[in-house]
Amino acid sequence: MPKIIPITLQAKLYILITFSLLFFSQFNHANQNYSLENLSNVKTIVQDKRGFIWLSGQEGLTRLDGDSKITFSLNNQDWPLPFSWIHDIDLIDNNLLLATETHGTWLFNSQNGTIEKQTVNIPRQSHYHSIFFKDKYYINAPNKLYSYDPKTNKTLIINNNIAINNLVHTKEHLYIAGNNGLYKLENQKLSQLLNEPITAMTALSNAVIVISQNKIYRLSDDGDSLNISHNEKLNGLTKTFYGDNFITVSNSGKITKYHGLSLVTLPHHYGNSEPVHPMSVFQDASGVIWLASSHNIQQLTESKIHNHKVIFDIPINANEIALFDNEIVIGSYGAGLQNFISPVFEEGINNLFSKKGLKIFTLLEINADLYIASSDGVWRYDKSLKQLTKLDILEDTMVLQLEYHNNLLYIGTNYEGLYIYDLSTNEIIKHINIADGIVSPEVIDVLLLDRDQIWLATSSHISIYQPSTGAIKNLKSPNKSKVISLIYVDNKIFASTLGDGILVFNRQGDLLAQISKGHSFTEMLFVNDEIWVSGKPGLYRLSPRDYQITLVANTQQYTFVSSMLVKDNTLYAIHYSGVLAINLNESQQFHSNVVISKTTISGNSYLLNKTIEIDSGNDVITLDLASLDFRPGMAKKFQYRINNNQWQQISNNQLTLTGLAPGNYHLEIMATNSLGHWSTNKAYTEIHVAYPWYWTIQMRTTYGLMLLFIILFTAWLLYLRAKSISHIHTLLKNDMTSYSRMMKVIQRNLHLAAESLENDKIKEGKQLIEKSLSELNNNFTSQEPDNLEGKTLAIAIPFLANYLQSKYQVKLNFTLDDHSDDCKYEIRADIYKIIFEALTSAIFNNDAKIFHLSLQEVKQKLWLTINSDNDCFMQLESKIKFDLSSYTIRQITLKHHASLNTFDNDDGSSQLVISFPLMQLT
DSSP states (O other), X not given: OOOOOOOOHHHHHHHHHHHXXXXXXXXXXXXXXXXXXXXXSOOEEEEOTTSOEEEEETTEEEEEOSSOEEEEBTTOSSSBOSOOOEEEEEEETTEEEEEESSSOEEEEETTTOOEEEOOOOOSOOOOSEEEEETTEEEEEETTEEEEEETTTTEEEEEESSOOOSEEXXXXXXXXXXXXXEEEEEETTEEEEEEOSOEEEEEEOSSEEEEEESSEEXXXXXXXXXXXXXXXXXXXXXXXXXXXXXXXXXXXXXXXXEEOTTTOOEEOOOOOBOOSOOOSEEEEOTTSOEEEEOSSOEEEEOOOOEEEEEOOOSSSSOOOEEEEETTEEEEEOBXXXXXXXXXXXXXXTGGGGSOTGGGBEEEEEEETTEEEEEETTEEEEEETTTTEEEEOSSOSSOOEEXXXXXXXXXXXXXXXXXXXXXXXXXXXXXXXXXXXXXXXXXXXXXXXXXXXXXXXXXXXXXXXEEETTTTEEEEOOOSOOXXXXXXXXXXXXXXXXXBSSOEEEEOTTOXXXXXXXXXXXXXXXXXXXXXXXXXXXXXXXXXXTTTOOEEEOTTOTTOOEEEEEEEETTEEEEEETTEEEEEEOSOOOOOOOOEEEEEEEETTEEEESOOOEEESSTTSOEEEEEEEOOOSSOSOOOEEEEETTOOOEEXXXXXXXXXXXXXXXXXXXXXXXXXXXXXXXXXXXXEEEEOOOGGGSHHHHHHHHHHHHHHHHHHHHHHHHHHHHHHHHHHHHHHHHHHHHHHHHHHHHHHHHHHHHHHTTOHHHHHHHHHHHHHHHHHHHHTOOOOSOTTOOHHHHHHHHHHHHHHHHOOEEEEEEOTTTTSSOHHHHHHHHHHHHHHHHHHHHHSOOOEEEEEEEEETTEEEEEEEESSSOSGGGGOSSSOOHHHHHHHHHHHHTTOEEEEEEOTTSOEEEXXXXXXXXXX
């Protein structure tokens, strides 16, 4: 079997440095997807109310959002302007007033990108400055100053011979600066305030700051004046975004901050800029100073950290720091012990180390002595004796970590696992290695939770050792890289890794979360309710409650090795080129404005966002998102939710939506700033996806009305049916009551007859029986001719006419077709039944005296027509108030698919017409 040669620690460190540099390269450009290098000769820089940065120059008008840029110009077909060269920008609410080189003055709408030319009556179209003040435009065309009233469309010349370098205004006055001095506009006339060349000028709320060759002036609106001298070449000047102070930038790069009222210099942390001749200087809402020159644009940020440069003559400057005797000391990776600020170690101390012992991994103060973990075992420095000795613990062993508790020293090694050393007996009492169950012999960190739980960070995973039982539990975790540091906070264990982010476990070893997957972290330190984490690159702050991790400003340029400590409310973190000192006093968090910078709907792009209305879910919506923080830092994160559902992460700064179902959607968007803090500001938009034509609001209203009509009509029919059934039941009940009464009379008579016969009252009994028979005979003889009884219509109808005449004194005239009796008997019987029921119903319900009946075949139909001298057929149309005759007639017509119609005539007569289709009758 071939021998496996382990990678040396030096080679590992080289690999880590290479990885860190690659990661830093990606990190440094993650926050900005555009370049400012091609933006030269920028004349004006402003920031609008939403937070966008606008630049004007020879290339056109450029909008920056921190992630992308849009340039409006003559050469951009996507975002065209009728010109490119823009000298000046003035903010007017949501509009930008543009002074151009070749096309005069224009008003640009920053919300939708539309532009409108101002009809200024100025012969020359080269305008250097355009400014809006007290409802008028003031325009600098070379050597002339004009005023233009947009309400009256009148242009006036204020001065026709004045060289102007700058126009600014306070709340009350307009100031004009140039090589001939400073002027103030009063009553449309200029009065000179200073008679010397002005190099820069800016306006505060009620005063103007003016810089001449050797003085800085403060001239207030009420006439007060204050000045101080300077000996710099000052061409850069801007008001601070917050407050009423100002900042100057000299041509040599010196930045100075002044109090706006007293002109006293104020402290700041910007450092210096590149030595350039400033053309425009501006401080934005996040505190970034934009410095434009003919060469480039610089972005300067305050750095409230101090870097102590520490470099030793060693191949890899990967060093450690620790507190010893309340002083910071350094353990180098090859140069032994080193002082940081105060001299703790005397000269020549490192001569006592072996060559391998000069490579130090960990420093730990125990009982006023300094214990040193090195490539050559464990060493101890005795401060009182100022002696350095090697402990007789491990021979030729690379020691990576030291931890101390209850007089026990826990020693993590590179190849031999963990040793537990008793300082009171100077003996090793326990050795835990692969044979005992840990996953790797390289123990990088040791976390002592309690007497019976020791967590070990190894090159592979994490092992938990229980001293009481000797049991070892290896945790299942998603990391494939080394675990570097362990810390116990808020009843949870946090583990930093080289490439897999930070793992969070409970005390039982269950994985709770994985933070910043893909990032490399080293040391962790709990300070002021937060976990500070050193990374490769950057320094971070992690909340143990919600796991929000944020970058510490201006640390992204450093790659940190491992150790950190706190002294005098200052955190010290060591990196490859020194020690970074950070004041722990809380700084105010900047909540950047979150906006939708561009909306694209099926290929058509629009500025900002608007209520989005699309015809169907097939349309593709792309939203370009921006967090308007222009500081360097972390790549910004975005998340969104629709209609108050769960928040969804977005992989970059673009959100694409398609396949939306018809309906209305409310979209919310959150984002982090450049340091990783989630901003309290949100972006919103509404999306309306149109319904198909058959499901529009109008059609749904129609469907609803139709459904309501159907329900009401059905209810009405059910109501009629219920009333009809009730009426039929009443008729049947009355008929049954009549027959029941007759039967009871007969029953009573027969019962009395039986009693009379029993009492030998034969005559009386005979009379009762005869009475009963008479009752029955009367009932039978009163039977009306209500059915055909096997006869033809030609016989039955004349008989019926005679019957009606004799019984009811009603005359029936009739006309019968020769083919009336050609159809089936069942049909003829039903037709006769209709005739009988219609006539008797009319006689009983109305005072009808004369009827005319006609039965004829016409056009394949048999027509039954009955005319009456009274409106006696109308009850046949009623759905509620009808008798059994009406019910019988309707049932027969339905049976034979016949049609029934009744008519009222003007003379008070009525007509019943029923047509029977012959196809149904044969």
